[in-house]
Amino acid sequence: MDTFSTSSGQPDPDTGDDRFASARPVDPTIKGFTPWQLSVSAIAVVVLAVALWAILATLGAPVIGVLFLLPTLACAGALYAVSMRRRLRLGVIADLAGALARHLGVPDAAYLDIDARQWQGGWVGVPHVLNIQYPTQVDDSAPDWAAGVAEVVHAELEQQYTVGRHNIRGHRLTLRDPTRTAGSLTPEPAARAERAAVRRSLPDTIARPVPTQADLSSWLIPLGVDASGTRVGWNLAAPQGHLLVLGRSGAGKRVLLTGIVVEAAARGWPVWIIDHRRVDLLGVRDWPNVQIVASTLDDQIVVLNQAWREMEGRVALIESGSSRNDLEPLVVVVHHFREFATAVADAANRAGQGAAAASLAHDRVTDLLRHGRQVNVYVVLSVQRADDQLLREENRDDVGAVVALGRLDSGVATALWGGDRPSEPAEPVPGRAVVQTGDGKPVLIQCYWTPDPREARRVKDEQDLYLLDALRPSLVTHPVLHVQRSRVMTESPEAAWRVNLNADLAEGYGASTSGLADWSRARGSGGSPAPAVTQVETTGWSEMVMVSQLQAGSLARLDDETGWVIIEQVEAVPNDGTKLLIHWRGNDGAGSQVVSRTRAVRIRHLNDGIY
Template identity: 25%
Template structure:
């Protein structure tokens, strides 16, 4: 049986551009206007002679004047035409080979309009070409325009192109501003990185620096790849001064590059007049976090993301952000409870209108969380029984600062108040999970503050419940991965930028922000007039909720006849009364003023021992307590790099950068373009290396 071999057919190759064949020089120019001038003089001479033989007019002098003027005009017109042809001939000779001409001729390239002036420039040129020329090749028109520009010394553009009739009409392009060296550099870089045939328009700022670049390109399929677009942005930022970003119009094959705006170092928190707190107002209510680099205000929307998690070490701006949230809530007629983990961070807001309860002592903090849980259960019962609707409840904001510190103190305190038969762990520690999971449906919202990411709050269900998140200062790679699912986001926030952090925008993408600043009244003195005035503008005129306090339970006497006082146990504290604030009521709790906060009080017969805990005022570290969050330095080929690695960018200066992207280079596929953010300055950078280049890097340690 015969076998048939099928040969795969290829699509026809694109026809090449027509070969440019030298046609020689144009025919010699002829000076016109001499014969018409001589004819005018001859006619005047004949009229003069005839008038001498047979007089018929007295206007012979006028006849000579007219004849001389016409002769001069004819000569001038001929000279001007001769000079214009001389200006056009080099351009015609330059473009004739592209038009499929068989011989040199001026008939195919005809200037139909000239600019003002004795000779001027061809303002509009009509070009005809042979029908066999491939006018679909973009190089056809580009070469004609380039030839005209080269020989005439001016830029031209297409006015009309009739492919059916093989006619091309070009005209002078509008005169543009002189291109500076910086603008020319920008044009060259963009064409090199994106498309050599792209149309590039550059705008400059007042100081002469390039501020905006508009690009129209012909490589849409390449730019449709997200990694390619990101790499183009990094290359442009590396090769041009400043930090750049791009806006992509993938449908129109257009790109707009612009210099990233400089973020402010401080933005004051402002409030607008608050309307009545209706259920509709509650659903639309947003708490401003701060502006991003575009000036867009990023916000926390409690009705959508019920709870917010805020991370930040000492001096990062975390507490100021919590003050902003507190003042914004109070101004909007919300009911606010504060668990002050450090006992003094909210001291200046204890008498703030609508701040109903501030717990500074661990006993009062425990009672507050129990009260919040009881309120949630009460509201659930009312909803279940049909005696109330969600719109009937007033929203409650529960601000919990330094929860890790609170938890450690509760564990120590519980050992001193734990009654017989009570659980081994303080019941209050189980309430936060319930509140995070269920409080939303009871109009109770939590702002939880921590100094550093903790897997307890950023893993599993708890992470999902805290949909709104903000981090301040630098994160360790492990913390960044827990917060933002990336080892690179937030690890290179500039140092000493209080209030600079990362949050999620409306598209749930991490963006860098500068949080609004709210002064702390407890830290101001009489010289801080501007801050006092600002706080006065934030303070509500009247309180919707009066200040409350936890009444300390009374000590009980033993019934053994000795009358010894028994300190209240855990359950007495967790059910203590919450009453209206009374400054005259003294605290009944006994404190040892000289006892360190991490000492466990025990029986006098037992030796005092210390319980390890994280320092309340630990500095903002970059990573784990025993290191910087990265493993030992490794050496290997550049292809082994991964996002989140720490790369040695400059061995001489000891500069390291956090890798944010590794992609093939847009110019040479044998090279890698490594996008990084400088670990010290936070500035973006791009490093191009051969894929087998040996580099030094460090991997993030396991969480």
């Protein structure tokens, strides 16, 4: 019997997980000699044997020296072999500790102590018994928690284990091999090598490629690449056209959704976004063909209700004889659906509404999932857990593509993938995901990385800005929208609820501060700037144009930092026919910047003296 215990690795000081702020790495438990000590012992025995032989040979008894030398060398060889086997077993347990650390969400493998006993089967073999000591901060209250750990061990060691005992108070889990047969315990080297090859072949980051003309005419939105380098995508033309994105915070949902929005906008499709986190998708608010990004709960209710009305209106068109081919795709992104639905229910309860109003978000999204595809209205749902009550069996059948970022619990993965669950789960690498499209088998991919336009402009990352400029749509087909209410919102929850349900989406930015507009009118008349008015109803309209179409006097929004500015002069950049030098003036002063000639910017048109 060979007992083996290890606690390896160093804690990550930058983990950022507050749960383990007070936790400490486990002190390594040394049972028996370490591989290094065994190797030193083998060398010492060899030196002793040679010295003894030399002494006997000097005394004239070399034959007796050889008789002592041979068994001593054999003993040294056995010690070295044992040290090598123990080193290999140490590597197996270190890999297992790393996999369990990622599964349990602990900062590092050093926070785990794995005691492996009764190794059998082959030269290295696998342990019959595993005792896993984990930190008290790990949440082990789920009914299938221990089974999930056993699944991770099975995936790593290629050996099935059963839960022998789970000491919740002592935070110790014992796994046992149910077979106890020596012949079938050896892990399959080919399977382990194949898994390692898959991990090595997937890079940690892949920048989103610029769509070709063939891509822009396709309804397939690329999501990432698998281990063979094959592109994997979401096909809106599939029988079930909607997309589900799930994963814990930090897994890469925001980056993936940004890429999906950019790809849809590049195809000239309108995009409506409900961003319940308010700032996750703020970077695409001014992106061409992104008509609205609703960040407040009131606006989010209006956008969802209007998406449902749009679907019903399209159904009426089909009933009146129109063809589905005449309806362009509308992509509706609902980020963090469960939090959004809960907030809507709370708002309905505060307004004194009934159960039907409280389930408004759930009912509207369910209708969009069931009937939206028939009229080219497609939903992108973002949730944190795969066991969300929205994903009942009938709703799961309406989702054509599922992207699961990061690792999933064993029970959740089984419920999500069924018998087709992938043999290689996603690692905790941002953007690493398991994707299932249609009835195909789930595959492990690395999702494309798309820069956040707002963040790229803030830090002035030239590489990110260059990529975003290449991804920006060359054709702007849809104007920006704003929420238009029949009357001003009041502090009464009941009145506000009714106003939101009756609100519409209209072109333009709606009410905004008009300091720049007042300054522009005063500048045009030669007078001094008029006092700023706090709120002015904007009746003008806007459109997207290329920078090369800007003229002196245009009111344009070059980026988020400068906001709306008056273009004073447009000059060519010497020795660079692809760039223009823009001189502008705004509320916060004047400036200039070099911009690509083909970059799309938004301009406002004069209407009744107000921009």
